[in-house]
Amino acid sequence: MTERWGMVIDLNRCVGCQTCTAACKHHNDTAPGVQWRRVLDIERGTFPDVQRVFLVVGCQHCAEPPCVPVCPTGATKQRADGLVTMDYDTCLGCGYCAVACPYQARTIAHEKEWYYGQETVQEKHVAHDDRVGVAQKCNFCEDKLDDAKARGLTPGVDLEVTPACSASCIAQAIHFGDFNDSESNVSQLIRNNANFQMHEELGTDPQIRYVYEAAGIAGRDDEDPEGEAEGPLSGELQTLWDYRAAMNFTLGGFGSGFAVIAYLMHLLGALPETTLTYFYAAAAAIMGVGLFFVFLEIARKLRFALVILRPQSSWMTREVYAVAVFFPAVLADLIWPQGALHLVVALSAAGFLYSQGRILQAGTGIPAWRVPAMPQMLVATGLFEGVALAALAMALFPADAPFTAWVPAAGLVLAVLNAALWWRYRGAARARGIGPQARRELARIGPALHLVGHALPIGLFLVAFIADGAAPWLGLGLGIGGAAALVGGALWKFTVITRASYSQGFALPRMPQRGSGARAAPVRFEAP
Amino acid sequence: MTTRKKVPAYCYQCVAGPDLMKIEVEDGVAVRLESNYDACGTHPGGGRVCVKAYGLIQKTYNPDRVQQPMKRTNPKKGREHDPGFVPITWDEALDMVAGKLKEIRDKGILDEQGYPRLASTFGGGGTATQYLGTFPAFMSAWGAIDQGFGSGQGVKCYHSEHLYGELWHRAFIVSPDTPYCNYVINCGNNVEASGGVVGVWREADARVRGMKRVQVEPHLSVTGAVSAEWIPIKPKTDAAFLYGILHRILHERDWREVCDVPFITNDSNSPYLVGPNGYFLRDRKTKKPLIWDLGDNEAKPFDAKIKEPALTGTFEAAGIEEGPDDQVWTHKKATVRPAFQALLDHMKPFTPEWAEGECEVPAERIRSVADEYLAHACVGETIEIEGVTLPFRPVAVMLGKGVNNGWGGYQTCWARTLLAVLVGALEVPGGTLGTAVRLNRPADSRHKSVAPMRDGFMDYPFNETTKQGWQSKPHIRNAYRTLVPLAANSPWSAALGPAHLPWLFQKKLPNNWPKQTKPEMWICYRTNPAISSWDAPEVAKRVAEFPFTVAFAYTHDETNHMADVLLPEATDLESLQLMRLGTTKYTEQFWKHEGWAIRQPAGDKTVDCRDMTDIATELADRLGLLEEYNAAINRGAAGMRLTGEGFDYSLDVTKAHGLEDIWDAVAKAASHDLSDGEEVHGIDWFKEHGFMLKPYSQLEWYLYPTLKKQGLRFEMPYQERILRHGSQLAERLHEVGIEWWDKQLEEYEALPSYKPFPEIWINYAKEVGRDPAEFPFWAVTSRSMQYAWGANVGIPMINEVAQNISGHKGVIINRTAAGKLGLAEGDPVVIESVAGVTKGYAVLREGIRPDTVLMIGQFDHWVTPFAKDLNLPSLNTVSSMSLSLTDSTGSGADLARVSIRKGEGPRRAA
Incomplete structure (x- = not known):
């Protein structure tokens, strides 16, 4: 053996x-x-x-x-x-x-x-x-x-x-x-x-x-949280994945979500093919910037190509495979726009978005990342951000992207879904082993996230949906709602990746009992 | 092609060694280091070296090393003056030093005051000797040298224990018999940090075996961490705690039931009758102390046939008392009591409730510790060691440095030894043992040093206090022979005297004391008193006043900053020496082997340094002292006599011998002696094999059988000789008008009385015109295993790994107490005492009393490269050095009263 x-x-x-x-x-x-x-x-x-x-x-x-x-x-x-x-x-x-x-x-x-x-x-x-x-x-x-x-x-x-x-x-x-x-x-x-x-x-x-x-x-759960806030048992803030990684998750979510939503709009007949390919190009540009940032994070840049070697298990490799399909497909779709390419772009973007969720979730050393709902959260946020970008595009380029009620409707659903996912994430944080420092960071952004990232888009999307494109100024509301959703998405991703990313910390579930004295057999010991 | 080899050597950076190691050498560069696993079956610490040894590689290649001899160009000395060191050749340097020595020799080695013109200070605990090569032979050839300028001893060593320990059981260091001990009351001894490899090894084994240790100390040290219980006692009140335990045993428990009555009766002075003047009642004819025989109802000489010796009661008896200075009281019928009765009477007031008031340990806890101690003592049991049956008493008490030094030291040392005596646990398996002798002779055997005196105790070489014998004029500046009878007069005594007094007296001479001249030349080696002494800044100023200082220098440091010549000696991994291994020494080095180990050059030298042996030979040659020097080596100044039974490897005294030749002769003599001529090895054999051992009987660990063989008793509990010496010394000093030692003289009591010792430090502020209320905290220190002794404060790797242990980033403060002061983790803090100010960063912990702060190690460096940028605080900057803080043995205690406030500047980065 x-x-x-x-x-x-x-x-x-x-x-x-x-x-x-x-x-x-x-x-x-x-x-x-x-x-x-x-x-x-x-x-x-x-x-x-x-x-x-x-x-x-x-x-x-x-x-x-x-x-x-x-x-x-x-x-x-x-x-x-x-x-x-x-x-x-x-x-x-x-x-x-x-x-x-x-x-x-x-x-x-x-x-x-x-x-x-x-x-x-x-x-x-x-x-x-x-x-x-x-x-x-x-x-x-x-x-x-x-x-x-x-x-x-x-x-x-x-x-x-x-x-x-x-x-x-x-x-x-x-x-x-x-x-x-x-x-x-x-x-x-x-x-x-x-x-x-x-x-x-x-x-x-x-x-x-x-x-x-x-x-x-007993171990950490029994100790007072103030004492727990310092020392090796409570973990340290990881610094290897900094704002550059957060940029990839943020812009990657924006871009991939945008591509998926654009494709869905196109399928529903709400987006002309030319605009779709432009949206694809914009999504690729946004993702590209994010990927550039993460490239900066890599210490041995010249070895970048080796990243393809672990498709069997690494979601990072798989993310790169999605990228490898996505960008050529976007380019091809610009040159030879056709339904099959539209689909390939959308599928590779979806694959990218899902990979990102799994990447973060596999960060087992970081309790704030490894929660089961992390892929859902990142995918839901990415789609929400895609909707937000679509709303923004409709506000900015009404000629190319005419109003469709599908967008505020999807936005409403996704905003509520995101709010609910966050609510559950925060609520279950302690049970999931997320430490006090990380929980503090998460709690800190709660009000701003709910207000800007959820409530504001819900309100503005609701108005836009009800008005159903009745007035041009409603486009402005749609745009602001979209921007607010993007801010919300960026806020939580930056927070979770760079500020709540405390490492697991060490554990000491049992303390040693030193020198019992039992072997000394104190037979003569009688308390008088 | 790369050449690789592993070179054996020893590490003796701290007194807890030696430990054995191998250095991996690649192409002449020492690259890595590891334990010498060849010794794992013989070395009592499994053949391992500790973390400090691993610093030696960086130590060797430190770019901040002094690269070649240097001389001072700025005649002004002091912290604020740049010495302006400039490089010189070895020839020039040795000319300068030899020239100055010659000049001194021509004038006479003693000055007009009778003090040696040459003085020297070496690193602590005799560790320096194992790096000095044959320099001791040069010193011997020279003649009188004042080795009494301290570098921190008196507070940094187990000072009181050294003196009383040697008196009572030939124990320069006192140790539990850890492999057999089951219960230890440990008052502040940080053995897990200071006991070296063997200490850690044996204590860990004992813990796993089930030994229980109760740690009594203000701060939860590394040792406290691995103890079963922590009792956070108020600083400097350990004597009260131990007195409370003694009271519990003697007055609340039935001592006849729980103590080792035969041991008390037959192996201590408990039954000796004490007369009305406090001296033993003696037989008029033989002068022998008397014991009351209850069987015959009469007093008999202690060595007569006594049916039933009385331990308690009072009796009417005739006899004489021998007081101080030949004073004799003749009693026809005096009321006398056995020493044990005197002890019972003495301990009566010290109830656990009283002790609680002093030491802030709940009375019930004191009782439970006392009861557990008794329960574990196994009175009446025996054990077989190497076929010999011995008493088995697996209980012990350990004392830390701050506990046993200075005021209160006598009380704690006495109480500890008495606790062993009461249950018969002194010098028997499982109990309290001594490890080595430094004051008694011969130095190589505790057992051989046991010789009887007429009262039935072991003799002890007290310094004379009689009118005829007293040395009224000190022969060296710390006056140990004049002021401290217990310091004896061995080669170690100078360092064990009141070694801070020369620094104090150089500043201000006390009344009616001979004028103190400065040494014309001071040599310092592997020591840095300007940072390591108590009140170190003050010592630095005194060092600056010395006219000519020769410093063996590794890097620029705070003491050699005042030097005139810097000599870069070949350091640990660059020089050649043999060292004795084994037997019993320091706290925990109890070997079952003895022999010799080598330290040898590992890699090629990277600086222009020289081996100490070569320097010594060169100086002897230049001064025309070759014959005396070689003769000293032949006599054993390099660690081994070169002639002996059946061998003669002595050197030709007329020649200057090379390094290898000298150590080859030592190697041959050592191996010949060890093997009775069976295996004679030269230095090359040692270079290859590293060490040579032969078995050493474990029975040698225990002194009790040797006392029994000679019919001797332990001189406990009653201290008649101390009382007599104190009275005589008082007479002598008063005769010459000295009254500034009166407080110390009060300490010479037959049964030590308790004083509220913390008050001495609290009220010291008044002596210097300050209000004690200004300084509400105790500042104490604790050993850092990573730093202690190693002179490795400039080694970044050591610093890096030490940071993993709390306290290496600043001053440890109780979290709640810090909160009240508005201090958060990492805040800059200012710690102030009447002596000075030190700065650092707050380290908040729960494991420390709210009224105490702790600074690990000794830092506060201001010129040592690397170390000076650590921004660490040091107790040595705020501890006061003064006569009123000095006890009768000449030691102080490493603590101070301080204030703490938030300092300026940003928090320490995490």
Whole structure:
């Protein structure tokens, strides 16, 4: 049987000394600020009833790693022995794996840096230029494991082939071994000691298990939210996907939604073919700007083409496939307008829009993204934005895009649907594990979103629908309603992507109970 | 083609070592470092090194290193003056230093006051010695050197414990027998951060085994974090807490039932009768202390056949009392009581309720800790170690530095040792052990240092306080022989004296004290007192007053900023030395092996540095001291005598020997000695193999059998000798008109009385004309494992990983207390005491008392590259150094009363 490498970390032993952190930095030559292995210092409770725990974290080499399927190039892979590995030469540095990881295990170092600000002779020897601008993380000291195989040694037993953190640990807190071998040290440890997997509920089946002596105080839900607002358990704001990514989701939604709506209008006979192809061109331009922004986000731009390598699992690859169909189809449709091309454009746009929804949802590391309704929300918003752009176009170019009541009618339905989806998203946020900082950000935009993004379009679209094109000034209302809907869409997408995108944070569902004293058999202890 | 090798070496950056490592070298560059796994079966910490060792690579290639010898061009010295260092050659540098030394030698090595003209200060705890090469041989060849200028000891070490520990059980450092101990009351000892690899290793094993540790400290330290319970005690009141426990055991529980009565009776001075003047009642003829025999109803010499020694009660007996200065009281019939009765009477007032009032620990909690301690003590049980049956008492008390130093130190050390005595847990498996001797001789064996004195205790080399013997004129500037009888007079004593006094006295001489001259040359090595001492800014000013300072310099730093010559020595991974391994030492290094390890150059040198051995040889040669120098090496100044039973590897004293030759001789002598000539290895063998070991019996860990063999008792609980020395010292000092040591003299009590110790620090403000109410907070410090001892504050990788642990970004403040001050996480704060001001950023935590703030480590650097930009606060800038904060052993405590307010500027970035 193949091995399944994993670790057992004894919370009762770890003292937070960071010897493993340093040993890892040595063995793996990591750059300044990059720590594949680190130990957190966590405090729970309030004075004087306080617990302080040191928590070893890093890549958990999940059996179901969320980082692997999302990678658009296949740079992140899972080996037969369970190791989740990185191929630096095919990584784009898109950061998708990093936001997909619920364990904050991945780093992208965008610049080459040196500890003293200038390269020392030693740093020259241990430089890894291939790691600049790509994702990196713990690889369980892959080289040592392979070396063990070649030499017939046993990792976890023979220290020279044991991952550096485990071998170096001065408290014997980090045990490494083969979970598929029922007699291995790690298998015995988990058989004989109560243990947990971090974020077990996410279904990642992490291969690091934490041993604790006895059930202690409960995890985060029991703690006061103010204390929760700081510290490693509450997560950090991710910064890899910034406004550039948000631009893609915003403009991508605008453009793809617009293309779909335009096609539907055309089908209903409400949009002339020429205008349709113009609308398609406009949609492509809007999407193109969004894609340009996301291109800027990629660290290794020259490797962009590698993004096509993972259609079997990555929605990012699939999004690119949709793009690859959409743009040529739009161009072709401009030159040879015909029904089949109209359909191809609309279908590829719809595919793009849906892909975006799935992309965000697969960001497993970000509770505000990974909700089940995320594709529906993005699709519903994209369509709403498409309607809004159509309304805007009718207001601006009444000659080319004559008024049709279908637009305000669809707008009304979609506005209500979007409001309802948001309402449900916000309402279920806590239950979905979205942390307090993120919830605060979501709450902050609630009134503006409902007012501008939902109520205003509903009001104006309703008037336009009832008036049914009776007066030219109604076009203005339609335009304002459309613009308001776009503002609303952009507002929530920017907020969710850049401001509410707190990482999962770490979890400590069980605290160790240190030194029970039970073994000392205090038979003489009688309280007088 | 790339050449690769792994080079074995040792790490002794902190006293908790040595630990063994291997350095990976590629093409002459040391690239990585790892534990030496060859030692995982013999080294008691699994052969591992700790995080600090990993900083050594960056330390070696730090571009901020002093690249070649430098000399000062600006004659003005001080923090504000740029020294104007300019490069010189080694030849010029050594000429300068040797020239100055020659000039001093020509005048005489002692000055007109009788003080050595040459002074030196080395890094703490003897760690420097393991990097000094043969420099100690040069010092020996030179003659008298004043090694009494402190760099922080007295507050940064376990000072009171060092002195009392050696007196009571040959314990320069006191340690629980962790592998066997089941219950530890830990008053502030941060062993998980300061106990090194072995400490962490053994404590973790003990935790998993089920050892329970109750951590008693104002701040929830790393050690507190991994303890079963945390008791947030008020700073400096640990003695009250321990007295409350003692009261519980002696007065609320039935001590006859729960204590180890045979041990108390036969192995302590509890039954010794105490006369009306507080001295032992002695037999008129033999002068031996008397014990009341209830069987025969008479007093008998302690070593006579006694049927039933009395521990309690009062008796009428005849005898003499020997007071101070040959004063003798003859009693025909005096009312006397056993020392144990005196103890019972003494402890009567210290109820848990009283203790609660002092230390703010609920009385019921004190009771439960006392009861748990008794419950775990296993009185009456035995254990077999290597075929020998010994008592088994798996309970211990640990003391932190701030707890056992300074005022209150005597009380806590005494209470801790007494708690062990009461249940028979002193120097037996599971209990409280000593690890090494530094004041008693011979230095290499605790057991050999056990010698009887006439009262039935271990002898102790007190400094004389008799009229004839007292050293009225200090021989070095910290006057340890004059002021501190307990400091003894070993090579370590200078550093263990009141090592801050020279700095104080250089500024202002106290009344009727000999004029203090400045040393004409001061050498400093692996130390930075201008940042590490208590009241460090003041020390920096004194250092600036020295006329000629030679600093072995790694980077520019706050102390060598005042130097005249900078000598860049070959550092940890660049120089050659052998070090003794094993036996028992520091807190937790209890080995089952002993032997030798090597430290050797790993990569090619990148700066123009020299090995300390070469520097020492060169200086000896230039000064014409080669013969004395080589003779000192032959005598063992490099760690091993070169001649011994059946071997002679001694050096030709007339020649200057090369580095390799010297250490080759040491290697051969060491391996010959270790193996009785079976396996003689030169230095090349050590370079390849790293270390050489032979088994060492675990029985050597325990001193109790050795005392039993010699029929000796522990000198507990009654401190007659301390009382006598104190009275005599008072006489001596008063005879020469010295009254400024009177408070310290009050501490010489046979049974230490409790004082409200926090008041001493609170009221210190009044002494300097300030209102104590201005400074409502306690400021304390805590060990940072990543930084401690390592001189690695300029190493960015260490800083990076240390940031993962709370407190490395600023000053730790209780969240609620901070809220009341309007402070949020990361806010800039100003911490002020009567001594100074330090600045940093607020780190809000729940694990600290609301009346206490904590600054980790010692920072506040103002010139050390990298470190100076860390903007971290330091207790050393706000702690006061003064006579009134100095106890009778010459130590202070690392704390201060401070105020806190919001500072200027932006919040610290997350």
